[in-house]
Amino acid sequence: MPRKLVTVRHVSAITAIPQADRIAAATVDGWTCFVPINVFKDGDLASTGHGPAICSLVPNIIGPGGPTSAPDIRVQTIQIRGVAKLEDIPLDKLRDISFEDILNVRKFEKPGMPLQQTLTSDTPLPEYFDFIPRTNQERVQNLADVFSEHGTEIFEESTKMDGSSMTVFYLNDANPLISTVPSETIHNGVAVCSRNRILVKNHPRSPPLFYATARALNLHEILPKIGRNIALQGELCGSSID
Incomplete structure (x- = not known):
């Protein structure tokens, strides 16, 4: 089952972090993630994104001589003080719906190199097939x-x-x-x-x-x-x- 990259979930608890005046710990299902203080409270809904993923960064202004397409940015999960940091954004809509198609978020995979014709030390290996799914299990x-x-x-x-x-x-x-x-x-x-x-x-x-x-x-x-x-x-x- 493909893993959802962007979903709406309940924040079950907000916990203060000792010696941290800008962030707090939010419990979202089985995850503990960092959020800005005074943004969420217990019971709020939040859109939660999981890395590694690729998002299209839409410019605020598009006009003559400006950008013609949205550049891609890579989103990764990092650890702060041993806790995974996920990005939560307040959103009071539905839960358990995947929003990656609407938001143009896709899973990040390392790009493959073009296949050469001879088998030398510089020749990359062929890319994985499309007809066999990759291993994926829900977390x-x-x-x-x-x-x-x-x-x-x-x-x-x-x-x-x-x-x-x-x-x-x-x-x-x-x-x-x-x-x-x-x-x-x-x-x-x-x-x-x-x-x-x-x-x-x-x-x-x-x-x-x-x-x-x-x-x-x-x-x-x-x-x-x-x-x-x-x-x-x-x-x-x-x-x-x-």
Whole structure:
């Protein structure tokens, strides 16, 4: 489920910060964020933005000789005194509606480099495919009411691991998408990907642990035997993973 980048939420508490005369701590669902003092009070509604994201900064004045388009700005979550800072803006409208399309906010992804024709140390890896979604899970801080609304349901507890997103997929020869996959990236119908790139075996820019993990799990042999087009996704974790 894609993560909402801009939503309207209730401020459940405003807490003073010792030795801080300009900011206060606001509790919004499971998040604690910094806001200017005397702007919010308990029970207020606020639009909350989550980074990393890209926003279009619309100029106040557009006229002859002025800007013809809105420049993009990057919004990131930062930490102040160990607490994540999110940007809250007073808004007394609806909650749980995503406003990123209206406000032209989109998730920030590192830009890809153009693919070259030869595999050298300077050749970038192919970009990740559009036909396989990236790994996305809702953050628990955004689910403050989930137990009160779905308390009778069965939940599976999981932990977000600090690793690197990994995808291994198989396409059979009859799948028309196979023609969109660079031949150097696929072996026996199986390809290995990081979050933003399709990896190439023995390529200088391919992190070796991705291929080593796929080989250790024998995925290049197991996936073709399943008999269907399939993708496995997860978090590659370990002491050597950035």
